[in-house]
Amino acid sequence: MVTKQPDGLVARMRSGDLDAFEEFFSTYKRPVYTTALAITRDPFLAEEILQDCFVKAYHARHRLRTDRSPLPWLHRVATNLCYSRIARRRVTIEPITSLISNLVADLTSRPDQVVESREIIEVLQRAIDALPPKQQSAIILYYLHGYSLAEAAEIAACNVGTMKSRVHYALKALRSRLPEEQRAPAGARVSISEL
């Protein structure tokens, strides 16, 4: 998934084909934006990061490899931009879209289920925010984008074992944040590869 590239897109960009850059943007904007939004939880900031990321890609087009997808590189740039922006402003504002979606969910489910499920999700959201950047990006690549461990490792520029370890410790940290009654008993646990 990560290693494929539309035919000669980067090569066409290098040769000065202006349409190629637009195609490049259309092809990769969605995953880059999703990564930025999942990390920052702010659509406006994610939009800025998306733009900065593609501006960087344009200026670095002569250094991009033509034989493989630029997506790992784009993900890495986006992730670094996210964490540098987050470090600059430590305040996380819940976007209005998530508030609205929570309200809509409240109207369609049973109140007791909604309260419990919302509580768990809220706890998890805060726990995800509190994860170290490497573990946070690992679970976003693995569980949100659905990349394999090998693909996620390629994007994060580490080996598969390291990526597996990051996902494992991220889950362990998330689990420790949940209330006691929400944690599964030890027998109910399965390995990462089964999930």
Add this chain to the structure above:
Amino acid sequence: MDRELVENLRRALRQRVEGSAPSEASWELVRRRTIDRPERPWTARVVRWGGMVSAAAVAGTMMFAVATAPENRLFPETQSPFVASAARRAVPPVDEDRGLSPADSSTYSAPQTEPPLPGWPKKTQISDAPAAGVGETLLSTGRMRAARAGS
């Protein structure tokens, strides 16, 4: 790891991104910042970097010169002899537990290497011990004279 946690984690992650997409204007903004803006030639970049490097070098040299220059060479016209002599004057060390010894307290010579102005005394001596003979006072007031006459 439990499946329920992973399911909830997936839901939480999806909730973070659902309903949002890059705006239609984002391509226009990227295009303005890339294709529409001509890249500066490498010579312009070299000139810019060269200017920055030379400015930093000049600033560094000036700071080094200020930091290492002797005091009296920095601002010769503002160097006052009073300031120089005051700066050179040393205060005798005092042991707080012991206090001043009689030798220390009786006579203290302010170190002075050169007279600050023409006509000034070469050496200042501060003394609270009788300078001439015993009982002889160098300074006397009217009241002291009257007291001496009465005795």
